[in-house]
Amino acid sequence: METQAAETPTKLFNKNFISITVINFIVYLVYYLLMVIIAVIAQDSLNATLSQAGLASGIYIIGTLLARLIMGKKLEIYGRKAVLRYGALFYLATTVAYLMMPTIAVMYIVRLLNGIAYGTVSTATNAIVTAYIPENKKGEGINYYGLSTSLAAAIGPFIGMILLNLTSFYVIIGFSIALILAITIACFAFPVRNIELTEEHREALMAKGLSSYIEKKALFITFIAFWMGLAYSTVLSFLSSYAKVIHLVDTASFFFVVYALVITATRPLSGRIFDDKGENYVMYPSYFFLAAGLLVLSVTHSSWVLLVAGALVGLGYGTFMSNGQAVCLKTCEPHRIGIALSTYFVGLDLGLGVGPYVFGILRDHISFQQMYLVAAILPVACAIVYALFYKKDDGKPYEIEEDVITSESAE
Template sequence: MESKDKLFNKGFLSITLINFLVYLVYYLLMVIIAVVAQEKLGATLSQAGLASGIYVIGTLVARLYVGKKLEVLGRKQTLRVGIILYLITTLMYLYMPSIAILYVVRLLNGFFYGTVSTATNAIVTEYIPLSRRGEGINYYGLSTSLAAAIGPFLGMLLLHATSINFIVIMSSIILAFTVIGCFILNVNNMALNSDQRALADSWKINTFIDTKVVFIAAIAFIMGLAYSSVLSFLASYVETIDLVSISSFFFVVYALVITVTRPMAGRIFDRYGENSVMYPSYFFLAVGLFVLSITTSSWELLFSGALIGLGYGTFMSNGQAVALHLEKDISRIGVALSTYFVGLDLGIGVGPYLLGALRNFVDFKQMYLMTAALPIICAVLYKLFYKGAKTEERLPENGQHAA
């Protein structure tokens, strides 16, 4: 029988692999959709941008609704139905006669991606010992980070070497194996009492948003806003400073740093508390964006990538661990996690629009210098308003598992 403190158990490894494959397909398709919309459907730049962005709308709706209804619908059923529909809506990319159809497919695909990722984020908590929560969430978060590094690289490589249909079919095959994995994985549903079920069935705002997690979700929004400057404008920025040739290694360095440091950050979180990793994450992101704003050489660009990985990469997983730390009611885990990720996704989603508007008044260097202030603002807000939570075992009455 496995020790209750064993982290790398069969369930943890399985759900982490499933999460990696789900995110891999997400990133694989994300980087090629705008190109496909323009080249195959004759879309304008703004239409192509909407084709990419509408996916986020579907994801946000799913996070809010599925996060609230997860325990009522059942974790097992939500995961299995969600992954099947994620596969089906991915296959629908094979039929794209118009930009309007592409919008519909992207919206639906985003919704079911959000459904599956919301379910996996809750399910993994069942397999992480409470004493190793920070470490477990950081290892689990590696699956997302690796997918974020491999997916875009693979997508761009295949786009130039093959065709959109080949990429869609390959993505569908990956998801087909993931469907099998989701049906093999042992997932326990929650047994809710009448009060918990009534809360989940209510349409009050607090049933969609976990008020205990709102603050850390707001911090996640600002951090996501800062990081969106890198995702959206780095490709254009490196052209202005003549560093295009080395820029492809920026995210490689970012991913390598996260891979090496996340397990360590998780152990520090468990041993010394959340503040021991949250404050450094704000500091490193701020310094990373500052270095990016003054970059003139290859080593400075890659060094900024390492610092940004230490900052945003550390925050992303440990912010999730904080959200879990704050919500003691196990029946509300789905709502707590969806609240956190809504904040993060919104920051990444609206950032390009807000910073794009800012770019009308400042140059890239000034923009990155200004975004470097955002993590500092987060650190100040966190110091003033974050009250934390005691690390204690959840009470039995908060919810029990049922087969």
């Protein structure tokens, strides 16, 4: 295998940046597609109770968290190339396993393993993309890359809800397998830049202790991400049920379409604002737009109001996801990129995983409208905590030294 010196990209939309962004989009698309249907399948096909169905959704997040914690630490040691490729193979195998779930217990095992696979691949893609973004466009680049995640969070549930109404679970899984097979092939063809570790960096990554799994500099934004994920989980997990109550089932599918259109239109602007003005100019609006979207959702009475809520939630959560990631990259060192990003996404995913359980319990005692009112308080609280404790880093985002990275072509 021939190793070549890395070239710092001068254009944002270079071939490798686009390729890894598309791979990431499909990885997340399948995750969100299955997330919105799995509870229904557990109840309808496996006769699971509501709590068992909720566990089937949440146990996936446990697998994801395990993968992020382990791979955040081991990513650079094993090599980004190996983690991406073999993680994709594991993602494919565990997606095929959905075809063989005779009991709810087996479903738990499949969901856990599939979550580990998803967490492994997404941790690799989140680190790999940073090598293909020009140094002076980190905020804009991460926002465009983050658009793949945000669009998947919108299009995945939309496709899942449509297919669930039109076809069978096995057809949906077949569709998912085809998508994962395509990205597995792409991962083996994609040239990956591995970090060339010094002995000092290798020893630090091999060391035991919490600091080898968690990036302390990313803990604050991770804490905020947890609460934002918690708030958004009410949309992801309960919108379908809420839509039935307010008789807007047909419109509910287009909630995610509006979400996707809004973030597609605004993402380039938010990235440029991040680079030119600083993170606070995009972070504060993201908190208040999400709060506004959840508030509007709580008083929804017609189709157009529901779609307005979708636009506001897109401006809020969709903007936060990628810009929170960019905040992580402003402070971490190159060899800690994997750990910092895994720390951030642990918080985000944990919020999405815990949210359905917490708000599901709350829903037993209050109405859907009241539940969304409670959820709307969380982003406001995040804005207050952010204002009180976040110390803005006025320095430049991290810079990757050219002699630290190598470009390894597919064999």
